[in-house]
Amino acid sequence: MKYKLLLTKKAKKDLSSLEKNIQKRIAKKLRFYISDNTPLKHAKKLRNSRLGEYRFKIGDYRAIFDVDKDGNIILLLILRIKHRKNVYL
Numbered sequence: 001m002k003y004k005l006l007l008t009k010k011a012k013k014d015l016s017s018l019e020k021n022i023q024k025r026i027a028k029k030l031r032f033y034i035s036d037n038t039p040l041k042h043a044k045k046l047r048n049s050r051l052g053e054y055r056f057k058i059g060d061y062r063a064i065f066d067v068d069k070d071g072n073i074i075l076l077l078i079l080r081i082k083h084r085k086n087v088y089l
Contacts (some may be wrong), residue, residue, distance in 0.1 A: 003034040007078045011063075014081040022061070026081060029058045034076050040067070051087070052079045062087045 007015065014041055033039045034057055043054040043065075052064035064080045064087065080087065 002061050003039065003076050005030055005034050005078070008080075011078045011081050018061075018081075022059075026058050026061060026063070030056070030063060030076075030078070039076065055087075057084075060084050 007009070015026060017049055018026070021022055022083040033042050036042065040054070046064075048054065053066045056065070060083055061081060062084055063078050064082075065076055065078050
Protein backbone atom coordinates (compact mmCIF):
# COMPACT_ATOMS: atom_id res chain seq x y z
CA MET A 1 0.00 0.00 0.00
CA LYS A 2 1.27 3.45 -0.88
CA TYR A 3 0.75 6.11 1.76
CA LYS A 4 0.39 9.84 1.24
CA LEU A 5 3.06 12.05 2.80
CA LEU A 6 2.32 15.56 4.08
CA LEU A 7 4.47 17.94 6.07
CA THR A 8 3.18 20.59 8.43
CA LYS A 9 4.31 24.19 7.94
CA LYS A 10 6.78 23.75 10.81
CA ALA A 11 8.18 20.55 9.27
CA LYS A 12 8.58 22.30 5.90
CA LYS A 13 10.38 25.17 7.63
CA ASP A 14 12.58 22.70 9.51
CA LEU A 15 13.45 20.92 6.28
CA SER A 16 14.12 24.11 4.29
CA SER A 17 16.54 25.32 6.98
CA LEU A 18 18.83 22.32 6.36
CA GLU A 19 21.57 21.96 3.76
CA LYS A 20 20.40 20.76 0.34
CA ASN A 21 22.18 17.40 0.56
CA ILE A 22 20.56 16.69 3.95
CA GLN A 23 17.15 17.76 2.58
CA LYS A 24 17.52 15.29 -0.29
CA ARG A 25 18.59 12.47 2.03
CA ILE A 26 15.62 13.06 4.35
CA ALA A 27 13.16 13.26 1.43
CA LYS A 28 14.55 10.03 -0.06
CA LYS A 29 14.25 8.21 3.26
CA LEU A 30 10.69 9.45 3.87
CA ARG A 31 9.71 8.21 0.39
CA PHE A 32 11.24 4.84 1.28
CA TYR A 33 9.25 4.67 4.53
CA ILE A 34 5.91 5.48 2.90
CA SER A 35 6.49 3.03 0.06
CA ASP A 36 6.79 0.17 2.57
CA ASN A 37 3.66 -1.87 3.34
CA THR A 38 4.25 -1.49 7.08
CA PRO A 39 6.06 1.81 7.69
CA LEU A 40 5.59 1.59 11.47
CA LYS A 41 8.16 -1.20 11.61
CA HIS A 42 10.76 1.51 10.88
CA ALA A 43 9.39 3.86 13.54
CA LYS A 44 9.91 4.11 17.26
CA LYS A 45 7.09 5.01 19.65
CA LEU A 46 8.01 8.03 21.73
CA ARG A 47 7.62 8.03 25.50
CA ASN A 48 6.74 11.71 25.67
CA SER A 49 4.08 12.27 23.03
CA ARG A 50 3.80 16.05 23.34
CA LEU A 51 5.61 16.40 19.99
CA GLY A 52 4.10 13.36 18.32
CA GLU A 53 3.61 9.67 18.91
CA TYR A 54 6.33 8.19 16.69
CA ARG A 55 9.59 9.10 15.04
CA PHE A 56 11.56 7.96 12.04
CA LYS A 57 15.32 8.02 12.40
CA ILE A 58 17.10 9.52 9.40
CA GLY A 59 20.79 9.68 10.23
CA ASP A 60 21.20 12.39 12.87
CA TYR A 61 17.70 13.72 12.17
CA ARG A 62 14.28 12.68 13.41
CA ALA A 63 10.93 13.00 11.64
CA ILE A 64 8.16 13.16 14.24
CA PHE A 65 4.65 12.01 13.30
CA ASP A 66 1.30 10.77 14.61
CA VAL A 67 -0.99 7.90 13.63
CA ASP A 68 -4.77 7.61 13.92
CA LYS A 69 -6.49 6.11 16.99
CA ASP A 70 -6.30 2.59 15.54
CA GLY A 71 -2.55 2.88 14.91
CA ASN A 72 -3.02 3.08 11.15
CA ILE A 73 -1.16 5.31 8.76
CA ILE A 74 -3.13 6.37 5.72
CA LEU A 75 -1.82 9.88 5.63
CA LEU A 76 1.66 10.26 7.05
CA LEU A 77 1.74 13.78 8.47
CA ILE A 78 5.25 14.77 9.45
CA LEU A 79 5.02 17.23 12.34
CA ARG A 80 8.68 18.23 12.79
CA ILE A 81 12.11 17.42 11.38
CA LYS A 82 14.97 18.26 13.71
CA HIS A 83 18.49 17.21 14.60
CA ARG A 84 18.47 14.51 17.25
CA LYS A 85 20.06 16.78 19.86
CA ASN A 86 17.26 19.37 19.49
CA VAL A 87 14.15 17.40 18.66
CA TYR A 88 13.16 16.25 22.13
CA LEU A 89 13.65 19.58 23.92
